[in-house]
Amino acid sequence: MTASTAKRKLFLGTFVHSKALSELEYLHDSAIAVDETGKIVAVDKDCGDLAKARETLLPRLGWNEADVEFVQSKDGEFFFPGFIDTHIHASQYPNAGIFGSSTLLDWLNTYTFPLESSLADPVKARRVYARVIRKTLAHGTTCAAYYATINVETTNLLADLCLTAGQRALVGRVCMDSALSPDFYKDASPEAGEEATRKCIAYIKQVDPNMDLVRPIITPRFAPACSAELMKRLGKLAEEENLPIQTHISENKNEIALVKELFPPAVLARATGDESLAKQHESTYAGVYDAFGLLTSRTILAHGVHLTPSELKLIADRGATISHCPCSNSSLASGAAPIRRLLLDHGIPVGLGTDVSGGYSASILEAAREAVLVSRHVCFNAPRDGERDKLSVEEVLWLATRGGARVVGLEGKVGAFEEGMEWDAQLVSLGRVVGEEGDGGMEDEVEGERGNVDVFGWESWPDRIAKRHICATQPNPT
Template identity: 50%
Template sequence: MASTYYLGTFIQSRSQTNLEIVKHGTIHVSDGIIRSIHRVGEDYSESDSLLPPSQLLRMLGYDITEPLTIWEIPENHFLFPGLIDTHIHASQYPNLGLFGKTTLLEWLNKYTYPLESSLTDPVRAKRVYTQCVNRSLQNGTTTAAYYATQSARSTNILTDVLINLGQRGFVGRCAMDSDLQPESYRDESPKAAVHDTKVCVAYCKEADKSGRVRGIITPRFAPSCSRDALRGLGRLLADGEKDGLLCQTHISENKREVALVKGLFPECSSYAEVYDTYNLLTPRTVLAHGVHLTEEEVELIKSKGSGVSHCPTSNMALGSGNMWVRRLLDKGVKVGLGTDVSGGHDVNVLEAARMACFASRSVAEGGKGERSKISVEEALWLATRGGAEVLGLKGKVGGLEVGMVWDAILVGLNGVPFNLCGEGDVNGAPNGIHHGGKGAKIGGKVDIFGWENWEEKVAKWLYSGDDRNIRAVWVGGKLVCRKM
């Protein structure tokens, strides 16, 4: 059984407010699972960490005669759990940055529906999905909950792309049979909406026996679906409980949308109650946005155990407003982060994390008080463990613990050189990663001068980091992206 040993700095969220920083540690991974972790001060001393790798591993009791690979983590680099995107529309990727002056409902008709309906062309669909998933991986996203299109054929192409590229993901066919959508881009009937959803869920199960890529029930949002379609999707969700089948949809993103739902479903007291009425509000439900939830809705969502995907970037881009995240966290509602491409302009979950910080400051200044502000530690928790909990993966991914799956990223920061007069390497890149090959220089905007502590280095990464700082990505123990 081949093993991999990682020696160096690793960082993870232990709780919403506690970021664990291990400056010297070893992590043993076998068959994609973390088998053991050793930390300086617990299992060996600071001086022991200076031993040659093979000698250190032998001292820790590892059998280094077995087939193994050793990764030495260089200076100003660290291992971190893979980022988790709880809400992204792969089918909208080509429209990044295209929202003009529109708000949600106008944006859907002007930009979104025309693009999505064009992906019935399989060549075009594969091209779009491949680029989206590649970009997502390059930014360190190891798990993502994707919306595809209304077409089952197009949706199944996204499943194939995820399987081939190695990302962990949930793939949803947009169920949408109401006349809110153009006649050429909607389900023919409630029966067709449910049937095609079932077909796509089954396709995932058959195509990926490992369960890394799974189907997810996806009523686009309440106004997109008839009552019969919502009812049928609710039954499908209930039938899939033993398999852990999830549901994703939108809620209370925009004030006009909330008013639309009230007009379409007058028998329900709130947007959240619409989903609850049709048995779509469950512990396996992911609700995107939630900007304008009432107190009663928050209590209902909490009581049902549903999770919320916070999408601050698209909320700001489309003028939807800023969600009061602290209220949900204080109530014990599960919360993760979503990039919401292409309402959001970036597939980088780190961008969503820093925007969550900025949005929370706006909320605080708007009258909710200082405590409403989200810290660096909390933002990174939302990007990892929070997202894992929302997607039903708590204890499996989102952290670096014994028994968890090795979904991880290697982050590299720039060491600023002393020769600042135009001599030598302006990046000041440290020695490369020793993995049976040569190292590589790094780019990016995160400059480390040497006097920063690790908390400050992590804060710099959160606020200034981009895809250039992601040096390697592993999903299920497999190296799926490497830049060196």
């Protein structure tokens, strides 16, 4: 379907979205009008049935009923913004759940690099990428920041498949050239890494010229896998093309020690030609990325479990963002990231990531639940101000939508239901008849008895997505 043939749509019923970090808004008996380009042109909080819409909203918009498709949520259903996965390795999907007792560095060598390397086979890559897109969409993820592999052809295939499925995506061709990368899976040189990345950028610009749905993202894997020269080139390229950047930071203590060892001030000074900057950064992990122009307001840093106060200040000063991956951080025994401190004390934007296959689940709802639980562990381990580190369910749903939108550079475009934003939503069914256990209505169903959002009770939430409407201009992928 193209923009010119797409129909105007009127969604009617119940809408739930994050109004603020700690506040969900419930819009009952409401209507949202979406124009033929997929933009929300009206949010009417008192117009939830067809008769009222005919009487008031359609005339106000000057819309003829014959040109409009109506979509009504049923009892027990509500529209919710599509989830945003700010960190997922599409190429690692076949390994979801396989980590044994390994931690980051041996996990990469044992499980991850061999699998990623095997996706140079386009037949296998098509099978894996089509499945991960189908699965994430089934979990309500309408936008994902994907890592592919170092292979150009199949990275481009991932972009094609996202476009066909109508899933918004940042698609990153993985760059890694250092001695820490295995010989069977690495860029031959910094020049080769940059050149391959340029090819993927050019391809995506060709297949989605306005980058409405799919964008390239510069992807140095992480500092230990990259030479100084490669990171320097990628920093320049990101600036030149004004593109987002994604990488990993401060996930695991051995990894942090390795960065210190690989990038002492003398190496940074030589690579950047700036001795005072090298000294100032004292070889911190964030400082290394900053030295190479990789720490920007368009940068997504996955994990950030063990960041020091000076790194947090540097990240905040640069406006860089964090992808919180609680499932992966628990599975690989990396640690518990203090997310409320990052958000509230440092003002760092945060979203949620599944980090498949460090994380075993491709569901952002699952990541939201795990973020709640992991925040309890932050509390147990370093109690401060009573319960100040505990994330609420409202907060993790904000991270899954509005927070994620900021992280992937789509703030004001997706993540909530407001005029001027794109219609990017999932229709959720709670699977119970409203009023079955009392007549408290939708809030009773969505929230627990004490008024807290009962996301833990949404057991089969992802499986019960009745129908997805991602962009009015995109084919429905169901």
